[in-house]
Amino acid sequence: MTETSRNIPAVELLINGIPVRAEPQMTIVEAAWAGGVPRITGVGCLEGVCGSCRILVRRGKEVNVALGCETFVEPGMEALFLPAPAADRHQYQLTDLSDGWDIQARFHEIFPEASRCRHCHGCVKSCPKGITVEDGVALAAAGHFREAGEAFLECVMCELCDSACPEQIAPAHVGLFSRRITAFFHLRPPNLIHKLEEIRKEQADKKEQP
Amino acid sequence: MKRGLTLQAALAAYRPDAELAPVPELNDPDTLLNSYHPDHLRGSMTKLTIGPNAGADCQRELADLLQAEAFIDEADLAGAQVTDTDVLVVGGGGAGCAAALAAAERGARVLLVTKLRLGDSNTVMAEGGIQAAIEPGDTAQQHMQDTLRAGHHAGDPALVAAMVGDGPEVIRWLIHQGMQFDQTASGDLHTRKAGGMTAPRIVHCRDYTGLEMMRVLRESVKQHRGIEVWDQSPVVELLSNERGQKCVGAVLGSLTDGSMRIVRTRSVILATGGLGRLHLNGFPTSNHIGATGDGLVLAYRMGARLCELDSFQYHPTGLVHPPHLYGKLVTEGVRAAGAFLLNAHGQRFIDELQPRDIVSAAIIRECREGRGIHTDTGGVGVWLDTPRLERSQPGLLEQQFPKLLTRTRHVGIDPRREPVLVHPTLHYQNGGVVIDVDGATAVPGLYAAGEVAGGIHGRNRIMGNALLDIIGFGRRAGIAAAAAEHDRGPKKITLEHVNRARRDLTLAGLPLTQRAPRILPAYTAAGKDIWKP
Numbered sequence: 171m172t173e174t175s176r177n178i179p180a181v182e183l184l185i186n187g188i189p190v191r192a193e194p195q196m197t198i199v200e201a202a203w204a205g206g207v208p209r210i211t212g213v214g215c216l217e218g219v220c221g222s223c224r225i226l227v228r229r230g231k232e233v234n235v236a237l238g239c240e241t242f243v244e245p246g247m248e249a250l251f252l253p254a255p256a257a258d259r260h261q262y263q264l265t266d267l268s269d270g271w272d273i274q275a276r277f278h279e280i281f282p283e284a285s286r287c288r289h290c291h292g293c294v295k296s297c298p299k300g301i302t303v304e305d306g307v308a309l310a311a312a313g314h315f316r317e318a319g320e321a322f323l324e325c326v327m328c329e330l331c332d333s334a335c336p337e338q339i340a341p342a343h344v345g346l347f348s349r350r351i352t353a354f355f356h357l358r359p360p361n362l363i364h365k366l367e368e369i370r371k372e373q374a375d376k377k378e379q380p
Numbered sequence: 381m382k383r384g385l386t387l388q389a390a391l392a393a394y395r396p397d398a399e400l401a402p403v404p405e406l407n408d409p410d411t412l413l414n415s416y417h418p419d420h421l422r423g424s425m426t427k428l429t430i431g432p433n434a435g436a437d438c439q440r441e442l443a444d445l446l447q448a449e450a451f452i453d454e455a456d457l458a459g460a461q462v463t464d465t466d467v468l469v470v471g472g473g474g475a476g477c478a479a480a481l482a483a484a485e486r487g488a489r490v491l492l493v494t495k496l497r498l499g500d501s502n503t504v505m506a507e508g509g510i511q512a513a514i515e516p517g518d519t520a521q522q523h524m525q526d527t528l529r530a531g532h533h534a535g536d537p538a539l540v541a542a543m544v545g546d547g548p549e550v551i552r553w554l555i556h557q558g559m560q561f562d563q564t565a566s567g568d569l570h571t572r573k574a575g576g577m578t579a580p581r582i583v584h585c586r587d588y589t590g591l592e593m594m595r596v597l598r599e600s601v602k603q604h605r606g607i608e609v610w611d612q613s614p615v616v617e618l619l620s621n622e623r624g625q626k627c628v629g630a631v632l633g634s635l636t637d638g639s640m641r642i643v644r645t646r647s648v649i650l651a652t653g654g655l656g657r658l659h660l661n662g663f664p665t666s667n668h669i670g671a672t673g674d675g676l677v678l679a680y681r682m683g684a685r686l687c688e689l690d691s692f693q694y695h696p697t698g699l700v701h702p703p704h705l706y707g708k709l710v711t712e713g714v715r716a717a718g719a720f721l722l723n724a725h726g727q728r729f730i731d732e733l734q735p736r737d738i739v740s741a742a743i744i745r746e747c748r749e750g751r752g753i754h755t756d757t758g759g760v761g762v763w764l765d766t767p768r769l770e771r772s773q774p775g776l777l778e779q780q781f782p783k784l785l786t787r788t789r790h791v792g793i794d795p796r797r798e799p800v801l802v803h804p805t806l807h808y809q810n811g812g813v814v815i816d817v818d819g820a821t822a823v824p825g826l827y828a829a830g831e832v833a834g835g836i837h838g839r840n841r842i843m844g845n846a847l848l849d850i851i852g853f854g855r856r857a858g859i860a861a862a863a864a865e866h867d868r869g870p871k872k873i874t875l876e877h878v879n880r881a882r883r884d885l886t887l888a889g890l891p892l893t894q895r896a897p898r899i900l901p902a903y904t905a906a907g908k909d910i911w912k913p
């Protein structure tokens with residue numbers, strides 16, 4: 171930082187319970203580094219796409235969750251770095267899902283909680299990317315996997331929505347499942363398939379004429 | 381550096397509909413590179429004195445790490461918990477996941493260890509796309525020629541041929557893992573032509589290609605029954621046999637409790653990525669926090685040969701403003717879609733689709749000669765003219781580059797209305813560990829894949845070849861490691877290679893004070909000043 175910016179009054183806040191004096195314009199991650207908060211390893215890309223730096227933020231009486239690399243320091247703010255998400259409860263491998271016709275049934279076996287949404291909006295409020303999480307889950311539960319997946323395009327898998335869900339739906343994984351099966355069953359691009367077929371024929375010809 | 385305009389003055393003078401003079405002819409690209417590319421900065425290079433590359437040119441800050449002392453010695457191994465596995469994959473980015481999946485698909489027991497969290501990597505930030513010659517009229521040969529030419533013919537043709545040949549199959553494999561790509565109205569994969577390419581060949585998922593790839597691969601790995609994942613477990617040293625000539629495992633530290641664990645194995649795949657967080661030559665970086673070149677250090681101490689240690693990619697369009705995103709990337713796809721670069725006087729100064737090293741050198745020239753735009757936090761750059769692109773193709777930025785708009789929305793910057801201030805940022809390690817087409821290094825039992833490996837991109841990588849490289853060679857290394865000779869595992873695990881390196885350091889009169897690998901940048905430690913321009 172340049173000398174001039176050091177003369178600007180510091181912002182005082184608490185990070186992981188430790189009083190920190192930060193420069194304005196710093197993010198919570200930068201303020202934690204500069205302010206002597208013991209090593210925080212839940213940090214990755216520093217541009218809001220890896221979903222690692224999950225924080226709990228309190229401003230006055232308002233409490234919310236956010237990403238530490240794109241949340242800026244404010245006077246009196248309290249921020250707490252959250253641990254990584256717990257292990258997944260759902261289990262599936264795409265190769266187990268050979269038949270697209272029973273995919274709705276399989277989805278509800280894998281994510282039995284998805285149809286139990288209480289419409290509390292906790293997931294929507296907690297999403298740092300402004301995703302329409304609740305609608306996305308409803309679309310998936312109704313079998314509209316392509317639209318559901320599209321709703322989760324900008325999902326960074328921070329799983330903060332999961333921690334906000336009283337029904338333990340794991341919305342981020344519902345979104346990812348929706349995207350994955352859409353590609354797995356339906357993405358069949360003619361230009362790629364044509365090229366793969368060309369390569370296959372070339373290799374078959376080579377084998378015939380050694 | 382001559383002073384140009386302030387950000388405020390340049391913004392006030394900017395007009396998205398201003399008449400532009402034609403871009404000046406580029407007569408002598410070599411002189412441009414030699415005068416302005418950061419690889420040619422005076423004092424940036426030194427010669428290595430120990431190890432397999434002794435006598436070779438190497439970037440100075442990297443040389444310090446390659447010629448450093450290990451963290452541990454034999455005493456640290458006593459009492460450490462030992463785990464056995466068939467294949468140990470080091471690194472949880474795209475290459476590590478592809479390697480783990482390929483090895484597990486072939487029945488190997490795989491342990492994937494990663495320094496941070498699975499998926500915390502440079503892959504997740506990749507924006508523009510992945511190259512594969514799939515359009516009619518395009519061929520693998522053309523892809524190969526483009527790759528070699530842009531790399532100044534320093535790449536290994538056998539490796540490049542392997543990579544470009546894998547292209548279409550890699551895309552199919554990714555779709556099979558559940559990855560989406562953008563399509564045209566007729567269902568074809570949408571392709572773009574970027575800098576240094578003779579045909580449209582970049583396939584992509586909006587400007588979130590890496591995010592889409594990484595979340596799909598992470599889920600695939602986590603859900604695979606044959607793969608175990610250890611987070612927060614950096615490798616602090618490799619293990620060798622009693623002659624120090626074969627890799628037989630690794631020693632893992634824990635970032636959560638500080639303990640050490642030993643993994644014994646017949647195959648180690650290094651997929652540790654690059655080194656942007658070493659901030660070579662004082663540059664900002666587009667890289668994630670764990671990109672500290674650990675794999676190069678570990679492989680070199682083990683006796684693996686490295687290549688192109690004096691060649692790094694500075695991506696032309698790193699953000700300068702807002703300050704918290706300093707060094708973060710704007711995809712080349714924006715230039716491929718037609719955006720111009722303008723200096724402080726509103727003039728174009730380079731064909732925007734020249735290879736990255738040339739465009740970067742041209743931006744640095746503009747800034748150094750007083751045609752740059754300065755921020756009050758000490759940054760300098762030129763305009764990436766996104767409003768003009770929006771005027772000529774309304775709606776394009778929102779449809780194809782949502783990440784560009786999303787990242788700065790919460791600080792009130794809209795690239796559709798104001799141009800983006802950019803400057804070259806340390807992006808990619810062009811060279812790395814020398815491998816063959818199976819990802820095997822010169823050390824038996826040690827493989828490398830992805831950015832840590834070298835020989836593919838020569839001295840300059842073109843857009844979209846990194847994602848192809850990590851998946852193609854990740855899978856190749858995984859397949860080879862799973863099939864490697866099963867000699868009932870290592871009999872003895874030692875640090876003989878560490879002892880050898882220590883002897884070499886002492887004989888060369890080098891200090892034993894610096895330790896490596898770096899693992900995390902110093903500024904992430906408590907109480908250290910954070911790194912700023």
